Amino acid sequence: xxxxxxxxxxxxxxxxxxxxxxxxxxxxxxxxLTTIGVKVNKKNILVxxxxxxxxxxxxxxxxxxxxxxxSYFLGASxxxxxxxxxxxxxxxxxxxxxxxxxxxxxxxxxKIVGNKVDLVSDEQLENIRTSLPITIDIVTSAKTGQNVEExxxxxxxxxxx
Amino acid sequence: MTRPNKHLNEKILLDELRExxxxxxxxxxxxxxNTLNDPRLLSEKVNxxxxxxxxxxxxxxxxxxxxxxxxxxxxxxELFKDEMIGHMYPEMGKIxxxxxxxxxxxxxxxxxxxxxxxxxLKTVKRKFKATFLGIDESDLVLTGADSIKIEEIYVIxxxxxxxxxxxxxxxxxxxxxxxGMLTAIKSFVEDAFxxxxxxxxxxxxxxxxxxxxxxxxxYIAVAMQGSxxxxxxxxxxxxxxxxxxxxxxxxxxxxxxxxxxxxxxxxENFIKDQ
Numbered sequence: 001x002x003x004x005x006x007x008x009x010x011x012x013x014x015x016x017x018x019x020x021x022x023x024x025x026x027x028x029x030x031x032x033l034t035t036i037g038v039k040v041n042k043k044n045i046l047v048x049x050x051x052x053x054x055x056x057x058x059x060x061x062x063x064x065x066x067x068x069x070x071s072y073f074l075g076a077s078x079x080x081x082x083x084x085x086x087x088x089x090x091x092x093x094x095x096x097x098x099x100x101x102x103x104x105x106x107x108x109x110x111k112i113v114g115n116k117v118d119l120v121s122d123e124q125l126e127n128i129r130t131s132l133p134i135t136i137d138i139v140t141s142a143k144t145g146q147n148v149e150e151x152x153x154x155x156x157x158x159x160x161x
Numbered sequence: 162m163t164r165p166n167k168h169l170n171e172k173i174l175l176d177e178l179r180e181x182x183x184x185x186x187x188x189x190x191x192x193x194x195n196t197l198n199d200p201r202l203l204s205e206k207v208n209x210x211x212x213x214x215x216x217x218x219x220x221x222x223x224x225x226x227x228x229x230x231x232x233x234x235x236x237x238x239e240l241f242k243d244e245m246i247g248h249m250y251p252e253m254g255k256i257x258x259x260x261x262x263x264x265x266x267x268x269x270x271x272x273x274x275x276x277x278x279x280x281x282l283k284t285v286k287r288k289f290k291a292t293f294l295g296i297d298e299s300d301l302v303l304t305g306a307d308s309i310k311i312e313e314i315y316v317i318x319x320x321x322x323x324x325x326x327x328x329x330x331x332x333x334x335x336x337x338x339x340x341g342m343l344t345a346i347k348s349f350v351e352d353a354f355x356x357x358x359x360x361x362x363x364x365x366x367x368x369x370x371x372x373x374x375x376x377x378x379x380y381i382a383v384a385m386q387g388s389x390x391x392x393x394x395x396x397x398x399x400x401x402x403x404x405x406x407x408x409x410x411x412x413x414x415x416x417x418x419x420x421x422x423x424x425x426x427x428x429e430n431f432i433k434d435q
Contacts, residue, residue: 002415003337005321037349040322040341055323055341069352072345075321 003042003053004159005075009068009101010082011090012060015115018142019082020058023152038072047156054152070104077159078109080151085114085128085139095133109158113151114139309387309397312369314431315340316409316423319379322348325415326423328432343382347373374401378412381405383431404430 008016017039024041039058044051059072073079079101083091094112101110112134117125118141129136138154140147196202238245315336316326322344327336347361360380364371372383372394381401389397408426412419 002417002420003323005323005341038345040338040345042335042337042341053337055337057322057341057345069348071320071348071352075318075323 001050001052001160003055004077005055005057006155007073007076007079008056008058008082009073009079009097010113011084014082014084014087014090015142016080016082017058019080019113019115019140019148019151020056022142022145022148024056043152045152045156047153047160050160052156052159054156073101073104076105076108078111078155079105080111080113080155082113082115085116085120085125091128091132098134109155111137111151111155113137115142117141117146118144309385309389309393311383311385311431313339313384314427315343315382315384316427317344317380317382318412318415319344319375319377323415324420325379325409325412326420326427328424328427330432340382343371347380372397374398374405376405376409379409400430 008020010016020039020041024043037060040055041058042053042055044053046052057072057076059068081094081098081101083094091114098110098112101108114125114128114136117139120128125139138147138151140151142148196206311330313329313336314327315324317323317340318325322341324337324340327340329336343364346364350361351359360373360375362373362375364373368386368388370385370389372385372389374381374383381404383397383401404426408423
């Protein structure tokens with residue numbers, strides 16, 4: 001199967017790079033890491049006996065159109081939109097961001113991910129879910145690795161569907 | 162009773178005189194009226210005049226029209242001069258700048274080459290060797306030319322950065338990642354320093370260069386070592402265009418097989434025989 005381009009997008013400091021590192025290298029760096037621009041890496045995943053090479057573009061900072069070159073998004077098969085469950089400001093514009101991504105990639109897969117689940121209680125998580133205008137696809141913890149593999153496997157399944 | 166008779170006689174005389182004086186005019190008027198009322202007679206009179214005017218227009222109109230339109234264009238150009246220059250300048254500038262840069266590079270290379278070669282130890286040695294061995298000096302120059310060496314070559318989808326073909330002397334890094342990063346750098350540079358939709362054409366670090374040939378939906382990146390002169394750059398560019406024409410015409414629905422085929426052709430054309 002030919003490679004698939006996947007974008008990791010979301011606000012500054014939500015844990016995109018940590019998810020990226022956890023998935024690619026199975027490790028998490030507690031040292032705060034800020035990406036400058038974009039970092040590309042590759043990992044093959046196996047879904048129902050089909051190997052899918054994923055090229056992950058970890059894009060720094062923002063989703064907004066004036067901050068990131070739109071060309072970074074072009075040709076992507078999917079976007080993983082990450083927000084930080086502990087910081088409401090990272091999901092207050094979620095609807096606008098998702099609409100923007102849908103316009104950029106019509107027909108592309110968009111997975112909405114709430115990260116840092118290890119830092120919120122079940123009750124807090126439920127409150128966030130009910131307050132959001134859209135459904136969270138999966139909650140993850142880049143620190144513990146919770147649901148990270150599942151996120152990419154789910155994405156892989158949608159890619160070959 | 163004599164007075165009324167006198168008046169009558171005068172009137173008769175006057176009528177006769179009028180008849181004599183106006184007869185010709187009245188006849189002419191009648192003829193004109195007849196001519197005007199008879200289409201055949203009228204066309205006989207008018208047609209030659211119209212034809213004469215048409216002939217005149219045919220011969221004179223282009224000049225008259227050209228002059229009038231020319232004046233209008235001049236006036237409009239004068240009025241919108243700045244706007245016109247604004248539209249034309251970037252395109253003209255781009256073409257002129259590219260040409261001048263290219264010519265300067267060629268000139269510089271010729272001057273450098275002449276200065277370097279005329280009195281260098283290498284040249285003296287070469288002349289001596291040529292004389293001693295009885296070989297033409299130009300053959301020795303060609304043998305010793307420092308040609309470029311292509312290390313890696315990639316065909317990369319322009320938007321996604323996905324690899325469409327690759328060939329390398331030896332594989333060091335994951336080439337999918339290299340293609341992605343190259344595309345990211347290229348997109349970043351083109352976006353950040355956007356100047357009239359120009360494309361990134363070269364990345365250079367030390368003696369290592371990445372030459373980029375841009376096409377509509379993809380680009381070819383050639384990583385090489387050695388100095389690339391303007392003429393060599395032209396040769397490489399032509400070779401890449403020929404390659405694209407031969408093997409990259411239909412790039413829809415990319416499959417692994419297509420990627421393998423392109424990679425094989427890249428290896429055969431750019432790596433194997435070097």
